[in-house]
Structure formats: structure tokens, C-alpha cells
Amino acid sequence: MACLSRYHHHHHPRGATWLSSPDEMLQHCPLSAHHRRLRDDDAEPIYLPSLSSAYRIFPVYAMGAPDPTPEPELDGPDPIWNAVRDEAKLEAEKEPILSSFLYASILAHDCLEQALAFVAANRLQNPTLLATQLMDIFCNVILHDKAIQRSIRLDVQAFKDRDPACLSYCSALLYMKGYHALQVHRVAHTLWHQGRKVLALALQSRVSEVFGVDIHPAAKIGEGILLDHGTGVVIGETAIVGNRVSLMHGVTLGGTGKEIGDRHPKVGEGALIGASATILGNIKIGEGAMIAAGSLVLKDVPPHCIAAGIPAKVISGLQEHDPSLTMKHVYMLSLYLEFCSWDSADATKDFFTHVATNFRDEKPNGAQHPDRNEVNI
Numbered sequence: 001m002a003c004l005s006r007y008h009h010h011h012h013p014r015g016a017t018w019l020s021s022p023d024e025m026l027q028h029c030p031l032s033a034h035h036r037r038l039r040d041d042d043a044e045p046i047y048l049p050s051l052s053s054a055y056r057i058f059p060v061y062a063m064g065a066p067d068p069t070p071e072p073e074l075d076g077p078d079p080i081w082n083a084v085r086d087e088a089k090l091e092a093e094k095e096p097i098l099s100s101f102l103y104a105s106i107l108a109h110d111c112l113e114q115a116l117a118f119v120a121a122n123r124l125q126n127p128t129l130l131a132t133q134l135m136d137i138f139c140n141v142i143l144h145d146k147a148i149q150r151s152i153r154l155d156v157q158a159f160k161d162r163d164p165a166c167l168s169y170c171s172a173l174l175y176m177k178g179y180h181a182l183q184v185h186r187v188a189h190t191l192w193h194q195g196r197k198v199l200a201l202a203l204q205s206r207v208s209e210v211f212g213v214d215i216h217p218a219a220k221i222g223e224g225i226l227l228d229h230g231t232g233v234v235i236g237e238t239a240i241v242g243n244r245v246s247l248m249h250g251v252t253l254g255g256t257g258k259e260i261g262d263r264h265p266k267v268g269e270g271a272l273i274g275a276s277a278t279i280l281g282n283i284k285i286g287e288g289a290m291i292a293a294g295s296l297v298l299k300d301v302p303p304h305c306i307a308a309g310i311p312a313k314v315i316s317g318l319q320e321h322d323p324s325l326t327m328k329h330v331y332m333l334s335l336y337l338e339f340c341s342w343d344s345a346d347a348t349k350d351f352f353t354h355v356a357t358n359f360r361d362e363k364p365n366g367a368q369h370p371d372r373n374e375v376n377i
Helices: 022-028 031-035 051-057 079-094 096-107 112-124 131-142 146-162 169-175 177-193 197-211 333-339 346-361
Strands: 252-254 278-280 305-309 312-317
Touching: 079 096, 079 112, 079 146, 079 169, 096 112, 096 169, 112 131, 112 146, 112 169, 112 177, 112 197, 131 146, 131 177, 146 169, 146 177, 169 177, 177 197
Parallel strands: 252 278
Antiparallel strands: 305 312
16 A cells, blocks of 8 residues: 555546555655645545445454455555544544644655655654654655555554544544554565664664653564553563454563574464553563563463463453454453462452453553544445
8 A cells, every 4th residue: 555646636536446556656755745835626535434344454353353455455545544534524624723733744745655654754753853854764764664564554453443542543643652663663564674773773762762662673563453551661682462452551572681693572363451561581472462460471382362360370261253353342451460379269260260251351542532524444
């Protein structure tokens, strides 16, 4: 996926096509596009694609089903970008004081890639690392990498669907530091594998300073990821995070300090890692597993199980295929388990098993928010 050219903006979105060549992308989406002023006739028409169109472009993970289209098609409209522009126009009308900000950040750009590069560059700039330099770096990486183009859309969809505080796609792109940190990591990861390790580490350091999120550029992170709040998240060099994973604030995927080489956790698809959970060592968190808030995990966790405690123990199975999508949490289990002996009282085991197996009846945290703008996709 990539930018739509200005030419395509004058046509109905159903007839628009993706620019598949990197050179063509850069030609039609010049890095200086944000300096141009849009004329009245440049405004693209509002288009909200059908559900079938959305499935052709990206999986709607909120539906709770596995990825229906492993490989995206490059032809067709971009429902995410259309929604972002739509929302930005509405916000500019409601809050005129933000109109210049919204214009510079979103409406002056031709595509999601370019807008993201502009927003991230301006958040990370400092006196010796200029926004123009950062935007050049981000655009040149993202516009040449179709996997990143896909991931930035799946990630913003994850924020919109799973975080009740995220009112729109536009707000995720502009304000969610977890989203920004994740996308800059994707750029740094590409640079790392291109041999530009010093630049990748510089981006990691800057993200850590600005957002409080520390992800090593070599770490492998899937798509459809939610970094909720983001603050305090640490992900080590050899860690792997699968698709559709949700990570709350304060999560650590670290090493034990005793190993070299492959020494960090591997988190399976659809897992939900609670706030301040610490997972250490080259261990596996199974697909669809849930780690309760505050837990310390030192051993493998089987797929579709709940683990809680210090150290964590498996306390129950899960019915949900991907708990990361429903965002139902097990609260306070770790605090109690820290002070209770599992061997001293069967009643303790029974109590926590009862809590773990009955929390499914609660409403998910990601329930519809009355103020959220829903896109008809």
C-alpha cells in the first residue's frame, strides 16, 4: 500500500489504484508535499467503503476472527486514510484553533504513510536531529516497504477497536504515543537489517526519551499490535511478538541477565499481556494466552491459558481465541497470589480458579464508546 497520487484524487475512489513502484510513490508523494497549500479543488470526496472493500485491503481484527486475507491487494481505495482525512476535516470544523495543526499533520498530505512520517518526525525532533531529516528517513523506509504499509494500518485499526479511549483513527495517528513508538520501531527494525544499526539505535534512544517506550531495533513485532498507553514498555533484542497481541503499560519482555544470544520471550499471536507484567528469559507465551497484571513470568505459558502471580502459575484455561481482541483482563490476581501459598490452602486455588473462569461474563473493556466515531467499513 502506498500514496495515492493527486491525479487519483480527482477521480472516484473506486477507480483509484495503488502506486506499487517505490520510485513512482516518491514521485507522486514528494517529501515536500506538506509545504504545499491545497487548493479548494484538491479536496478529495468523502468515501466510506463497504465492509467487503475493507476486507480486501486489511483484516478487521475487531471481528474476532483470524486474518481473512494474509496478503493485501494493492488495488482499491484506502478506507483507513479516507477515514483519517474525514475525521480531521470534522475536527477542524469543531475546533478551528486546531485547523492549522490538522492541516499540516493530515490534510496537506497525500497518504497515510506521509502523514505518519510528518507526525512522528515532529514529535521526535530535537535541535540536532531535525524534523525534515527524520521525515526523509521515515518516508524513504515506509514507502519502499509494503509490509510496513500494511502494518501501520492494522495497528491503527487495533488502537481504534481495542482502546476505548481512542475515539477515532485520526486521534490514534495524532496523539497515541504507543502507536507512534511502534511505527518508529518498524522503521528502526528495517534500518537495523539494512546494516544501518547506529541510526536504528539513535531512533530507539529518541523514542525512549520522548515516549518512554524502549524497543530494541532487532526485536520482531507482528501486525495488529496495541501498545496501550505505552509508558514503560521494554522489549529486548531477541524478543518476538506475534500478530494481534495487546500489551499494556509497564510490560517488560526482558532477559534474565544470565544468558547471551537468544535470551528474550516469544509471545504468540492474540496474547494479552497485563499492565506491569514482567516476562523474562527465552520462554514462550502461547497463542491466545493471558498474563495477569503485575505477574512475573519465568516459565512457558501454554496457549489459551491464564497465568498470574509472582512467580506466575497457570490458573485456568480460556474460551476466547484471541483475548487481545476482547481486552477482558484478570484484575488483582497477581497481588493476591503474591501473598498466598498455592500449597497451603486448596480454597485459595478454588477462589482464583473461580475468578478466572467467571471473568468472561464481564463486559469487555473495548465495548463501544458512545462518543466514538465509527467508520462504515
